[in-house]
Amino acid sequence: MAETVEISRPQPGVVALQLNRPQRLNAINEVMRGELAQTLAGLAADSSVDAVILTGAGRGFCSGLDVRDFGPGIPAATAPAIDRMRFQESMAALPQMIRALPQPVIAAVNGPCVGAGLALCLAADIRICADATTFGNAAILLGLSGAEMGMSYHLPRIVGTSVAADWMLTGRTVSAEEAERRGLVSEVVDADRLFERALEIATTIAGLSTLGVQLTKRALQANTDAPDLAVAMELENRNQVLSHATEDAAARRQKWS
Template identity: 75%
Template sequence: MTQTLVVERPVPGVAVLRLDRPRQLNAIDEVMVGELGRACTELGADADVRAVVLTGAGRGFCSGIDMRAFGPGMLEASAPAIDRLRFQEAMAALPQALRAMPQPVIAAVNGPCVGAGLALCLAADIRICSAAASFGNAAILLGLSGAEMGMSYHLPRIVGTSVAADWMLTGRMVSAAEADRRGLVSEVVEPEALEQRALELATGIAGLAPLGVQLTKRALQVNTDAPGFSQAVELENRNQVLTHATDDAAARRATWS
């Protein structure tokens, strides 16, 4: 049982991981930090789960850290630096846990996606959103660095350095239309169609060969930082050799003959 999350299995092979604090626009509190980390680990280890949809309950995706009621773990600025570092590391572990899942993660952004919520969104493999979604870095508006929870890594690679600098240095909110235009999301749909579209994508992926899917995800992650074309091709070559020898691949090839 969880207090801040709902995990659903709507179709075989697909898990929906729903942030469930709708009255707070799914802001992250201390309980959610622990529950979300554990859920990523548990779903990642479940061989029956082949794709994951991450979304929010109610009208928000995730409005960031709950500044009003995070819990007793929230530290004052006067706390020792080492304790504040541990707090930040615990928050940064959340997008790391999402990124480390072997299954592809589809972020279905249904509303405001701000701060830590944006970090979670960026850690997903595929991002789609409703026309009602909006995105913001926001930390800089609180006097903090806009670079946190992996955002200075992910965002420039997704939208380019100049656009990332604009969003992170101003903290301004970005509409679904601008997010689509800049390549942050691959698709914008009407709010009532968002979850069904995410499930369609996830179901399609879940129907593919698991090893091929997982090695594709890893190659995309690793080769984003590849030092050159040759190194990227080396990894791709090895992945193809590994997947070619599987029974799953043989069965699928047979249907094409």
């Protein structure tokens, strides 16, 4: 039984994954890091799951790394560079695992989303937030690089290079209103409706063709970095040929004929 990650299945095909250290605003400690990695690995292999909701318990989404009480696995600044590199890689693996899930991930950001929490949020496919949510890149405020856990890859692609540089170089707090205006989130909703709205989106996705949805997710990821339109279309064309021949697609076409 996980201590720090709570899993539920609110609708067929939908899994809700809730970070569960509310007393610490769901800051990531050693236990949560391990449990989150294990949970994500399990979801990746679970063909009964078509969409995933990622959210936090209590009044926060994730306040980043728990620097006060992470556990014995965090290396000191004086530890060998190789040990500190392995620790950083273990943290960076979390957003990589979210991005690599075959199922679309909806981040329902219910409160402060900072540092490592922001990295998890950026790795999701769809991001919505509550109206009182705030976002921040905290590493720069601690004397570290603001580029960590995929931040310098994801954020410029989502909000643009200049806005990403502003947020990452200053570490300032970003409101829900600014996050929506800049395109970080697609919707801002009342806090009491946040999970309901995320579930509506996830349920809609879960009701669609599994293959079509997963091919679409992968095409969006791959073609964000496509060198030109022709390369992007090559992937799109193959995806359409693959999905067109399925029984699922044939049944759905019948409804429209």
